[in-house]
Amino acid sequence: MAFELPSLSYGYNELEPHIDAKTMEIHHSKHHNGYTNNLNNAIADTPLADLSIEEILNGLDLNNKAVRNNGGGFYNHCLFWKTMSPNGGGLPEGVLLNAIDNEFGTFENFKTEFSKVAATQFGSGWAWLCANKGGSVEVCSTANQDNPLMPGISCSGTPILGIDVWEHAYYLNYQNRRPDYINAFFNVINWEKVTSLYNEVK
Ligand code: MN
Numbered sequence: 001m002a003f004e005l006p007s008l009s010y011g012y013n014e015l016e017p018h019i020d021a022k023t024m025e026i027h028h029s030k031h032h033n034g035y036t037n038n039l040n041n042a043i044a045d046t047p048l049a050d051l052s053i054e055e056i057l058n059g060l061d062l063n064n065k066a067v068r069n070n071g072g073g074f075y076n077h078c079l080f081w082k083t084m085s086p087n088g089g090g091l092p093e094g095v096l097l098n099a100i101d102n103e104f105g106t107f108e109n110f111k112t113e114f115s116k117v118a119a120t121q122f123g124s125g126w127a128w129l130c131a132n133k134g135g136s137v138e139v140c141s142t143a144n145q146d147n148p149l150m151p152g153i154s155c156s157g158t159p160i161l162g163i164d165v166w167e168h169a170y171y172l173n174y175q176n177r178r179p180d181y182i183n184a185f186f187n188v189i190n191w192e193k194v195t196s197l198y199n200e201v202k
Contacts, residue, residue: 002040003053005033006078014086018184020173028081031168035073035145042066053078057149072145076126076162083161083197085190092191096198099137110139111186114163117141118182124166129194130157135202141165160197161189 008028013021043049048056048067053075062068091097091107104110110129118127121141130138130148140148140155147162148155163169163185170181 002044002049003036003074005036006081008081010084010086015084015188018187019084019170019181023168023170023172026172027164027168028077032073032077032081035070035077038066039070039074042070054149057147058151060150062150062152068150069145072147072150075149076145076147076164079159079162080164083190083193084185084188085193086188088188088190089186090191092195094195095135095202096137096191096195099131099135099198099202103137114139115179115182118163118165119179121165126162126164128155128159129161130155131160131198131201132157133201137198158197158201160201161194 005028008024011021012024012028015024042064043056051059053071056067056071057075060068060071092100097107100107100110104113114127114129117139118141121127121143123143125141125143126145126147127141128139128148130140132138137160138157142148142153142155146153146155148157148159163182165178165182170178174181174184
Protein backbone atom coordinates (compact mmCIF):
# COMPACT_ATOMS: atom_id res chain seq x y z
CA MET A 1 0.00 0.00 0.00
CA ALA A 2 1.99 2.94 -1.28
CA PHE A 3 1.78 6.46 0.11
CA GLU A 4 0.16 9.02 -2.16
CA LEU A 5 0.85 12.69 -2.67
CA PRO A 6 -2.17 14.43 -1.11
CA SER A 7 -4.02 16.96 -3.21
CA LEU A 8 -4.40 20.44 -1.77
CA SER A 9 -7.76 21.81 -0.67
CA TYR A 10 -6.89 25.17 -2.30
CA GLY A 11 -5.25 26.31 -5.52
CA TYR A 12 -1.53 27.01 -5.86
CA ASN A 13 -2.30 30.73 -6.26
CA GLU A 14 -4.70 31.02 -3.33
CA LEU A 15 -2.11 31.68 -0.63
CA GLU A 16 -0.86 34.75 -2.50
CA PRO A 17 0.52 37.26 -1.76
CA HIS A 18 1.94 35.44 1.26
CA ILE A 19 3.19 32.37 -0.60
CA ASP A 20 3.42 32.67 -4.39
CA ALA A 21 1.84 30.22 -6.84
CA LYS A 22 5.11 29.16 -8.48
CA THR A 23 6.65 28.26 -5.15
CA MET A 24 3.54 26.31 -4.17
CA GLU A 25 3.46 24.44 -7.48
CA ILE A 26 7.11 23.41 -7.40
CA HIS A 27 6.99 22.65 -3.69
CA HIS A 28 3.98 20.36 -3.94
CA SER A 29 4.30 18.78 -7.40
CA LYS A 30 8.10 18.39 -7.40
CA HIS A 31 9.53 18.40 -3.87
CA HIS A 32 6.71 16.68 -1.99
CA ASN A 33 6.10 14.34 -4.91
CA GLY A 34 9.77 13.41 -4.83
CA TYR A 35 9.73 12.61 -1.10
CA THR A 36 6.61 10.51 -1.63
CA ASN A 37 8.07 8.46 -4.47
CA ASN A 38 11.42 8.03 -2.73
CA LEU A 39 9.68 6.90 0.48
CA ASN A 40 7.68 4.32 -1.44
CA ASN A 41 10.84 3.04 -3.12
CA ALA A 42 12.68 2.89 0.21
CA ILE A 43 10.01 0.83 1.99
CA ALA A 44 8.93 -1.40 -0.90
CA ASP A 45 9.15 -5.09 0.00
CA THR A 46 10.11 -4.31 3.61
CA PRO A 47 7.98 -4.67 6.79
CA LEU A 48 7.66 -0.85 6.84
CA ALA A 49 5.36 -1.03 3.82
CA ASP A 50 2.55 -2.28 6.09
CA LEU A 51 2.79 0.60 8.59
CA SER A 52 1.22 4.06 8.81
CA ILE A 53 3.58 6.99 8.32
CA GLU A 54 3.27 7.80 12.05
CA GLU A 55 4.27 4.22 12.94
CA ILE A 56 7.22 4.37 10.55
CA LEU A 57 8.47 7.63 12.11
CA ASN A 58 7.86 6.56 15.72
CA GLY A 59 9.91 3.41 15.22
CA LEU A 60 12.49 4.92 12.88
CA ASP A 61 16.10 3.79 12.82
CA LEU A 62 17.82 7.17 12.37
CA ASN A 63 20.58 5.44 10.42
CA ASN A 64 18.06 4.57 7.73
CA LYS A 65 18.71 7.77 5.82
CA ALA A 66 16.33 7.05 2.94
CA VAL A 67 13.33 6.56 5.24
CA ARG A 68 14.42 9.32 7.64
CA ASN A 69 14.71 11.93 4.89
CA ASN A 70 11.81 10.88 2.68
CA GLY A 71 9.44 9.61 5.38
CA GLY A 72 10.03 12.88 7.23
CA GLY A 73 9.59 14.82 4.02
CA PHE A 74 6.35 13.03 3.21
CA TYR A 75 4.83 13.54 6.67
CA ASN A 76 6.07 17.11 7.21
CA HIS A 77 4.62 18.43 3.97
CA CYS A 78 1.28 16.64 4.49
CA LEU A 79 0.96 18.55 7.77
CA PHE A 80 2.20 21.81 6.23
CA TRP A 81 -0.47 21.91 3.46
CA LYS A 82 -3.28 20.97 5.86
CA THR A 83 -2.46 23.71 8.33
CA MET A 84 -2.54 26.53 5.80
CA SER A 85 -5.61 28.12 4.24
CA PRO A 86 -6.50 31.10 2.03
CA ASN A 87 -8.83 32.04 4.90
CA GLY A 88 -6.14 31.60 7.53
CA GLY A 89 -4.41 33.94 9.91
CA GLY A 90 -5.60 35.58 13.08
CA LEU A 91 -5.56 33.73 16.37
CA PRO A 92 -6.75 30.34 17.52
CA GLU A 93 -9.73 30.23 19.84
CA GLY A 94 -10.68 28.33 22.94
CA VAL A 95 -8.62 25.44 24.26
CA LEU A 96 -5.60 25.99 22.01
CA LEU A 97 -5.37 29.70 22.76
CA ASN A 98 -5.57 28.82 26.47
CA ALA A 99 -2.73 26.31 26.09
CA ILE A 100 -0.62 28.87 24.21
CA ASP A 101 -1.33 31.51 26.86
CA ASN A 102 -0.40 29.03 29.62
CA GLU A 103 2.96 28.30 28.00
CA PHE A 104 3.94 31.65 26.52
CA GLY A 105 1.85 34.21 28.42
CA THR A 106 0.31 35.72 25.30
CA PHE A 107 -0.24 34.80 21.66
CA GLU A 108 2.19 37.57 20.68
CA ASN A 109 4.89 35.98 22.85
CA PHE A 110 4.23 32.63 21.17
CA LYS A 111 4.50 34.25 17.73
CA THR A 112 7.79 35.87 18.71
CA GLU A 113 9.22 32.60 20.03
CA PHE A 114 8.03 30.49 17.09
CA SER A 115 9.39 33.07 14.63
CA LYS A 116 12.74 33.22 16.41
CA VAL A 117 13.11 29.44 16.43
CA ALA A 118 12.16 29.27 12.73
CA ALA A 119 14.52 32.11 11.78
CA THR A 120 17.49 30.69 13.68
CA GLN A 121 17.22 27.07 12.52
CA PHE A 122 20.57 26.89 10.75
CA GLY A 123 20.28 25.70 7.17
CA SER A 124 17.31 23.58 6.17
CA GLY A 125 14.66 22.40 8.59
CA TRP A 126 11.35 23.03 10.27
CA ALA A 127 9.97 24.87 13.30
CA TRP A 128 7.12 23.23 15.18
CA LEU A 129 4.31 23.84 17.57
CA CYS A 130 3.85 20.52 19.36
CA ALA A 131 1.14 19.29 21.70
CA ASN A 132 1.57 16.83 24.55
CA LYS A 133 -0.92 14.49 26.14
CA GLY A 134 -2.32 16.54 29.01
CA GLY A 135 -2.65 19.56 26.77
CA SER A 136 0.61 21.50 27.11
CA VAL A 137 2.26 22.93 24.00
CA GLU A 138 5.87 23.67 23.08
CA VAL A 139 7.92 25.17 20.27
CA CYS A 140 11.05 23.57 18.82
CA SER A 141 12.91 23.07 15.55
CA THR A 142 14.48 20.17 13.71
CA ALA A 143 17.06 19.94 10.92
CA ASN A 144 16.45 18.67 7.39
CA GLN A 145 13.26 16.55 7.25
CA ASP A 146 13.44 15.33 10.85
CA ASN A 147 10.40 15.82 13.03
CA PRO A 148 9.33 15.38 16.64
CA LEU A 149 7.73 11.96 16.08
CA MET A 150 11.15 10.44 15.41
CA PRO A 151 12.93 8.84 18.39
CA GLY A 152 16.05 10.53 19.75
CA ILE A 153 15.21 13.95 18.32
CA SER A 154 15.66 16.88 20.72
CA CYS A 155 12.05 17.86 20.22
CA SER A 156 9.08 15.94 21.57
CA GLY A 157 5.30 15.90 21.47
CA THR A 158 3.08 15.64 18.43
CA PRO A 159 3.47 18.37 15.81
CA ILE A 160 0.23 20.28 15.19
CA LEU A 161 1.79 23.13 13.16
CA GLY A 162 5.04 23.30 11.25
CA ILE A 163 6.75 25.84 9.04
CA ASP A 164 9.11 24.66 6.34
CA VAL A 165 12.22 26.86 6.39
CA TRP A 166 14.06 25.12 3.57
CA GLU A 167 14.98 27.73 0.98
CA HIS A 168 12.75 25.93 -1.56
CA ALA A 169 9.78 27.05 0.57
CA TYR A 170 10.41 30.77 0.13
CA TYR A 171 13.40 31.69 -2.03
CA LEU A 172 11.58 32.61 -5.28
CA ASN A 173 9.56 35.30 -3.54
CA TYR A 174 11.60 36.21 -0.47
CA GLN A 175 15.21 35.34 -1.48
CA ASN A 176 17.27 35.50 1.72
CA ARG A 177 14.56 37.24 3.74
CA ARG A 178 13.44 34.23 5.77
CA PRO A 179 11.97 36.41 8.57
CA ASP A 180 9.60 38.07 6.07
CA TYR A 181 8.38 34.65 4.92
CA ILE A 182 7.84 33.55 8.52
CA ASN A 183 5.87 36.71 9.23
CA ALA A 184 3.74 36.12 6.11
CA PHE A 185 3.13 32.49 7.10
CA PHE A 186 1.12 33.74 10.08
CA ASN A 187 -1.40 35.18 7.60
CA VAL A 188 -2.21 31.73 6.19
CA ILE A 189 -2.21 29.52 9.30
CA ASN A 190 -5.41 27.48 9.45
CA TRP A 191 -5.98 27.70 13.20
CA GLU A 192 -9.22 25.76 12.94
CA LYS A 193 -7.28 22.76 11.60
CA VAL A 194 -4.44 23.23 14.10
CA THR A 195 -6.99 23.30 16.92
CA SER A 196 -8.61 20.07 15.71
CA LEU A 197 -5.14 18.42 15.64
CA TYR A 198 -4.54 19.75 19.17
CA ASN A 199 -7.80 18.23 20.36
CA GLU A 200 -6.77 14.83 18.93
CA VAL A 201 -3.55 14.86 20.98
CA LYS A 202 -4.44 16.41 24.34
MN1 MN B 1 9.61 21.66 1.66
